[in-house]
Amino acid sequence: MSEKKTLFIDGIEVEIENERNILELCRKVGIDIPTFCYHPELSIFGACRLCLVEIEGRGIQSSCSVPPEAGLKIKTNTDQIRKLRRNTMELLLASHPQDCLKCAKSTKCKLQAIARKVGVTDIRYKMLTKGNKVDASSYSIVRDPDKCILCGNCVRTCSEIQGVGALNFAKRGSNSTVITAFNIDMNKSECVNCGQCAAACPTGALTIHSEVDETMADINNPAKVTVVQMAPAVRVAIAEEFGLPAGVDSTKKIVTALKKLGVDYVYDTNFTADMTIVEEATEFVGRLTNNGVFPMFTSCCPAWIKYAETFHPTVLKNISSCRSPQGMFGAVVRKAMPEITGKSNDDIVSISIMPCTAKKFEARRDQFKKGDKYEIDHVLTTQELATMLKSSGINLAELPDTELDSPLGNYTGAAVIFGVTGGVMEAVLRYAAEKVGGIKDAIEFKAVRGFEGIREAEVELNGKKLKLAIVHGLKNAGKVCEQVEAGTCQYDLIEVMACPGGCVGGAGQPISEGMAKKMQRAEGLYKADEKCAMRKSQENAAVYDIYNKYFEGGPATHEAHENLHTTYEKRCKLQEDLDPKNV
Numbered sequence: 001m002s003e004k005k006t007l008f009i010d011g012i013e014v015e016i017e018n019e020r021n022i023l024e025l026c027r028k029v030g031i032d033i034p035t036f037c038y039h040p041e042l043s044i045f046g047a048c049r050l051c052l053v054e055i056e057g058r059g060i061q062s063s064c065s066v067p068p069e070a071g072l073k074i075k076t077n078t079d080q081i082r083k084l085r086r087n088t089m090e091l092l093l094a095s096h097p098q099d100c101l102k103c104a105k106s107t108k109c110k111l112q113a114i115a116r117k118v119g120v121t122d123i124r125y126k127m128l129t130k131g132n133k134v135d136a137s138s139y140s141i142v143r144d145p146d147k148c149i150l151c152g153n154c155v156r157t158c159s160e161i162q163g164v165g166a167l168n169f170a171k172r173g174s175n176s177t178v179i180t181a182f183n184i185d186m187n188k189s190e191c192v193n194c195g196q197c198a199a200a201c202p203t204g205a206l207t208i209h210s211e212v213d214e215t216m217a218d219i220n221n222p223a224k225v226t227v228v229q230m231a232p233a234v235r236v237a238i239a240e241e242f243g244l245p246a247g248v249d250s251t252k253k254i255v256t257a258l259k260k261l262g263v264d265y266v267y268d269t270n271f272t273a274d275m276t277i278v279e280e281a282t283e284f285v286g287r288l289t290n291n292g293v294f295p296m297f298t299s300c301c302p303a304w305i306k307y308a309e310t311f312h313p314t315v316l317k318n319i320s321s322c323r324s325p326q327g328m329f330g331a332v333v334r335k336a337m338p339e340i341t342g343k344s345n346d347d348i349v350s351i352s353i354m355p356c357t358a359k360k361f362e363a364r365r366d367q368f369k370k371g372d373k374y375e376i377d378h379v380l381t382t383q384e385l386a387t388m389l390k391s392s393g394i395n396l397a398e399l400p401d402t403e404l405d406s407p408l409g410n411y412t413g414a415a416v417i418f419g420v421t422g423g424v425m426e427a428v429l430r431y432a433a434e435k436v437g438g439i440k441d442a443i444e445f446k447a448v449r450g451f452e453g454i455r456e457a458e459v460e461l462n463g464k465k466l467k468l469a470i471v472h473g474l475k476n477a478g479k480v481c482e483q484v485e486a487g488t489c490q491y492d493l494i495e496v497m498a499c500p501g502g503c504v505g506g507a508g509q510p511i512s513e514g515m516a517k518k519m520q521r522a523e524g525l526y527k528a529d530e531k532c533a534m535r536k537s538q539e540n541a542a543v544y545d546i547y548n549k550y551f552e553g554g555p556a557t558h559e560a561h562e563n564l565h566t567t568y569e570k571r572c573k574l575q576e577d578l579d580p581k582n583v
Contacts, residue, residue, distance in 0.1 A: 005070040010077070016068045020044065023051050023063040031076055034085065034114045036202050037151040038064045040514040041500065042160055045152050050088055050114070052081050060084065085118045094125035096203075097146050103204040104142070108511065110202035111149065137185035139364050140193040140209055140357035148178050148205040154197035161500060163475030164307065166191040178205075181574060188575035190310055192474065194303035194498045195357030195507025208357055208381055208508060212388055215378040218349040219262045225341045226349045228258055229329045229408075231269045233355040233419030233503035234382045236524035240510040241386035242397040246517040247524030252401030254353075254385075257394050259402060265337075268404050269352070270411030272328035273418045273427070275546075276300065277537035279322045279564055281431040282555040284493060288464075293317050295469075295484065295491040298424050300324045302362035303498035305568060307474045312481040313570035321565040325418065326352050326359055327368055330375030331563040332408065335550040345373065352379045355419070355506030358498065367566045381508025410542040413529035420522040421472040421502035422448040422455065425495040429459060430536045437461040443535050449526075451501060451515060454480065456491075469494045472502055 005016040009026055019025045021044060026033050036048040046065035053063045056073040060081065063074075075081070093115060100106050132145040152169070155178060159165050166189050170179050180189040198206040219226050230251075239248040255266045284296055299305060299320040308315055323331070333350045341348060352359060362368070363376040380388070389396055403409070414430050417423030425448045433442035437460075447457040448468065453476040457468045469491040471477050477496045483489035499505040501518035504525070512518065534540060544554070552559040 005068075007068060007070060007072040007074065009074045016070065019068055021064050022053060022055075022061075022066050022068055022072075022074060025068050026053070026063060026074075026076060033063055033076060034117055035064060036110060036114070036149060037153065039153055039156070039200060042153065042156045042200070045156065047150060047152050048088070050085055052084055054078055054081060082118070086120055089115050089118050089120045090123050090125055092149050093120065093123050095128045095130070096149070097144075098127070103147070104207040104210065105201075105204035109204060135186050136209065137187040138191065138193065138209060139187070139360040140195055141186055141191070141198055142207050142209050143186055144205055144207070145177060145179070146205075147203045149203055150176055150178065151202060152178075153200040153202065154178060154206055157196045157200040161473050161475060162192070162194060162196060162307075162498065163473075163478045164190060164192055164311075167197060184574060190573040192303045192306040192310065192498070193358040193361040194474070196499060197507075198357070199507040199509075199511055208383060209360060210384055210387075211360070211378045211380055212384050212391075215351060215380060215384075216261075216388065218351075218377065224347055224349045225265070225337070225343050226263045226351060227265045227267065227333055227337055228263050228351045228353060229267050229269045229272075229326070229333075230254060230353045231326070231355055231359075231419065231503065232273065232416050232525060233506060233509065233521065234353050234385070236419070236504065236521040236528070237355065237509045238382050238386055239396060240512075240517070241383070241390075242395060244397050246512075246520035247522075247527075249524055249528045250396060251528075252403065253396050253399045255404055256399040256402040257389050257396055260394055260399075261388065261392060263351070264341075265405050265408075266402075267329070267408035268411050268415075269325045269329055269354075270415035270418070271408045271540070271543065272332060273325040273415035274412055274537040274540040274543050275328050275332075275564065276322055276325050276418075277414060277424075277427045277431050278543065279328075279555050279560065280320050281428055281435065283320055283322060284428070284432070285436060286556070295489055295494050296320055298428075298493075298495045300418065300424055301356075301358070301497050303356070303358035304474065304477060304496045306358070306361070306571070307477065307498065308481070309568055309571045310573055311478065312485065315481050315484050316568045316570070318484060319568060321561075321567070323368075323564055323566050324359075324362065325415075326354065326362065326376065326379075327566065328564050329408075330363070330368055332546060332550070334370065334375050335563065336408070336546060349378070350376045352376050353382070353385050354379055355382050355503045355509045356499070357381060357507045359508075365566075381506075382510065383508055386510070407542040407545060410540055411532075411534075412537055412540050413532035413535035414537045415540075416529045416532065417525050419503040419525050420449075421497050422450065422470045422495065423502065423525070424497075425457075425468060425470050425493070427537060428493070431538055432461055433459075434536065434538065448495075451519065466492045468492065471495065472497045472505075473500055474498050 035051040054075040135143040297319040414427035455470040504521035505518040
């Protein structure tokens, strides 16, 4: 049996296990050393020089960049360290805009929090004004270069997790900056709108493009009928904004909150998640029986779709033509709500609440526009919904429960788990096991669950073995796309979600580092699934009622295809003529 390796932190003996660095060991024993550039899901960068410790015999070191060694004696809070941290913070604040009260990250900004933590009460350095332009061109993300502290979190997230590289460092020394390629606007760059850069940003340099004001204006307009759809991952995360644990199912409290705001109808995106399964499984079986293109990729994640259009356009033929559940709900609202409300579509405001910033971009695709009107008028993230409630004096945690409206509020457990990586695949299997394999009692397919970046599973239906892959993180998706392009891919069906953990880790969710809260949210969805009376999408009779009324009676009809499916397009990585002077 090998001897335990230990070191000493502030006189406490600490066992070395799988920690990458001294910073992680300090956090293990409850010492929260301040840092900006360290992130548990990213590589070690060592840029901010804030996580200083004193190592006996070695002097002052950055704790994030020093691997643990047995016998080290470490101090984390000496007078010298305190002074150095405070000095670093003063220098950062001296070159940072002093507009905290109107910053979107105010009260959640790490710069504010750490400044207070290290005791900054005065800034002894001359304030610098940079005057860079705020880039609000993207539907999803607003970039304010003046608030960047060069921690590199956004650069590493975009490269290491998403494999996109839309942001990178440019210039040197005091002129260093983070920009898009050739400094073009975000909406013209290769950005896929996933927003993970904003989730990793510790300041207001990258924030969600808010639609709160225009949404509230429509809710408060008596001439408008407002219709809300809510994605599955929202319900297990928003409670965190009101002091409750991650994973709490707040569906019925959200309904109450939205009604108090003045929303007329509150429905559930789960309704069209069930519809997505019916459509997607029908398409998959059609490809199987008609020698269609394989492997087939799922199409629920708009960041994945844009990634494929931009970086791997040759696999577009492999992607299901089904709209995402949000996209399908937009079509259903425009079909059904005029009859339900007695109003024309011009007076119906369709509002979507999503865990995802890419959904904002998806809602503005030309494919989801009928005439001059988009099928979805506003897309809010979980964070934006929390902002709306708080600004209206509504505390979600204290509200009673209210049921969703019918019929578009009916859903099954299969739809609920759409919000976690592997959930779409499991929902498809619940449908296919009965419809194709004739197995009615197949409910849970735990082989597709988990949080590995690429997972494999195999099922047998009617004597045919199907090889499945579940992927989250676009860099992992890129690896699978390369297999498809090389002709070496052995999978039949591949689920892709852009964000770590799936939608539970979407950039519009309450900000969290690491996988712990994402896993709690996922567990909340699985528990909600278990509580559902119906757990297979084909059991949702309300879906078939909508088909019968508005889509010629079922999937695979012309009307269903016209309204519930879409097309994709090859995109250039950079959307404008590049001028070297912009570098």
